[in-house]
Amino acid sequence: ALERTAFAGRLRAEPDFAPRYVEEILRFEPPVHVTSRRAASDTELLGAPVPAGTRLTLILAAANRDPRRFADPGRFDPDRPDNRPLSFGAGGHFCLGAPLARLEAQIALPRLFARFPRLAATEPPVYRDRWVVRGLDTFAVAVAG
Numbered sequence: 001a002l003e004r005t006a007f008a009g010r011l012r013a014e015p016d017f018a019p020r021y022v023e024e025i026l027r028f029e030p031p032v033h034v035t036s037r038r039a040a041s042d043t044e045l046l047g048a049p050v051p052a053g054t055r056l057t058l059i060l061a062a063a064n065r066d067p068r069r070f071a072d073p074g075r076f077d078p079d080r081p082d083n084r085p086l087s088f089g090a091g092g093h094f095c096l097g098a099p100l101a102r103l104e105a106q107i108a109l110p111r112l113f114a115r116f117p118r119l120a121a122t123e124p125p126v127y128r129d130r131w132v133v134r135g136l137d138t139f140a141v142a143v144a145g
């Protein structure tokens, strides 16, 4: 069975839709799942003591699906209000390339769907066996049909 992206039509019709669409992709499928920090001073996280020097592995992908922050987090919804995923990290080490990465996706995806109006998946995507930088190994699509 062919599965077409449900939002391709909206991307073609509404140029302003691309930023919201890209932001929800970043929340839903963050390419970088994990970052790390070292506690600079004694602190506390969700009630647990974190002494200075503690090394922390922070799962950005889990934060992006936190039901306390994102209503119905398992649903792909570009219209969710106040969608600010942690896909580019936060604080002093926030991704330097975030504006470029966002812009590339906001330009490329509408152009892709405009160029190939019948673009559709022919098989479920296969993910690489990696979780820090997560991504696709294969994703078969048909451009006509």
Ligand code: HEM
Residues within 6 Å of the ligand: 030, 031, 032, 034, 035, 036, 060, 087, 088, 089, 090, 091, 092, 093, 094, 095, 096, 097, 098, 100, 101
């Ligand atoms: C969708 C694409 C990208 C994603 C998901 C991504 C994600 C991330 C994440 C999660 C971090 C760590 C932030 C933290 O720990 O708080 C990071 C750091 C960084 N990213 Fe990206 N990134 C992307 C594209 C890019 C691009 C295109 C560039 C360069 C042109 C770039 C340059 C950097 C640099 C230099 C840092 C280190 C910043 C620092 O340590 O101060 N990234 N990125």
